[in-house]
Amino acid sequence: MIFITNNGLLMQFIPNVIESVEGETPLYDKILPQLTATEQWLIDDIVNGEVAPMIASEEANKCLYARTVIACEAMARAVPALDLVLTPNGYGVVSNSNVAPASKERVTRLQAMLRDSRDKALDLLLLKELKSEIHWRDSDQARWLRSSYFVSVLKDTEAAKAVVQTDDRWEGLLELREKARPIEQAIAEKWIGQALTARLMATLASDYFGSSDVVALAKAVRTAILEELISGKRPVKNLDRIVNYIRDNASLYPEWQSDPVAELFADKWRFQNKKKSPGYFF
Numbered sequence: 483m484i485f486i487t488n489n490g491l492l493m494q495f496i497p498n499v500i501e502s503v504e505g506e507t508p509l510y511d512k513i514l515p516q517l518t519a520t521e522q523w524l525i526d527d528i529v530n531g532e533v534a535p536m537i538a539s540e541e542a543n544k545c546l547y548a549r550t551v552i553a554c555e556a557m558a559r560a561v562p563a564l565d566l567v568l569t570p571n572g573y574g575v576v577s578n579s580n581v582a583p584a585s586k587e588r589v590t591r592l593q594a595m596l597r598d599s600r601d602k603a604l605d606l607l608l609l610k611e612l613k614s615e616i617h618w619r620d621s622d623q624a625r626w627l628r629s630s631y632f633v634s635v636l637k638d639t640e641a642a643k644a645v646v647q648t649d650d651r652w653e654g655l656l657e658l659r660e661k662a663r664p665i666e667q668a669i670a671e672k673w674i675g676q677a678l679t680a681r682l683m684a685t686l687a688s689d690y691f692g693s694s695d696v697v698a699l700a701k702a703v704r705t706a707i708l709e710e711l712i713s714g715k716r717p718v719k720n721l722d723r724i725v726n727y728i729r730d731n732a733s734l735y736p737e738w739q740s741d742p743v744a745e746l747f748a749d750k751w752r753f754q755n756k757k758k759s760p761g762y763f764f
Contacts, residue, residue, distance in 0.1 A: 484538040485521055485549050486510075492517075495553035512564065516556035524551055528608065530621040537615070544611040550603035558596040562589055601635045601651045609634060609690045628680075628687035630659045631666060631704040638704075645711045658711075665707050673721045674703060675741030678728070695734055699727070
């Protein structure tokens with residue numbers, strides 16, 4: 483463990499904990515397997531093994547958010563079994579004359595609260611803090627993040643509730659990205675172009691909360707993808723409007739002008755309703 487190394491650190495992130503008495507096993511030791519597994523998941527999937535020790539050695543926001551993710555996810559995994567003990571006759575429940583066992587509904591609510599805190603910290607880590615780490619920007623984890631229009635654990639899964647089949651928002655983001663991939667590729671090939679698609683995805687990953695024209699365009703494309711995911715129909719008119727905006731602002735999107743997809747929208751291929759044409763209509 484490099485992020486949460488003792489019980490005192492863990493206690494900063496867990497609500498409503500009764501102080502342990504002398505001789506009692508500390509919570510840290512009780513949930514160490516979950517802490518270890520969660521930290522490894524965070525390093526492998528999000529932070530990167532080279533960057534993790536640098537972050538863990540700093541008392542900065544990046545370290546705080548990483549610890550929040552680890553503590554909340556580990557506790558959410560461990561909490562259903564914390565009052566279970568193995569006896570010679572099988573598993574039993576630890577009882578206390580002053581504390582009643584929590585109901586299943588209360589445990590579920592606690593897990594939901596812990597994972598909500600985890601997801602907020604994940605978004606802050608992914609969309610605000612990690613981009614300042616030079617080594618992280620060139621990592622596989624960063625390349626994964628900027629390979630889709632869907633990068634926010636909270637906001638993107640909330641917008642896609644109709645198509646995500648899980649209540650866990652991190653798992654929901656993974657599911658959403660997987661479902662969106664063929665649509666993203668099709669739209670890149672027929673409307674946006676590969677180079678501009680890569681730029682828009684990277685912009686969302688690095689400036690999700692920004693208000694630039696490029697961020698607005700990226701979010702417009704993302705909205706069109708969501709529309710198709712929800713309705714099952716490609717929003718051709720919306721995509722055509724997006725292309726018209728790109729063409730009208732050629733200086734902002736030079737990569738589109740030189741992309742083969744631009745020829746699909748060249749004026750010479752557009753039908754023009756002229757009076758002298760045999761097929762003229764009102």
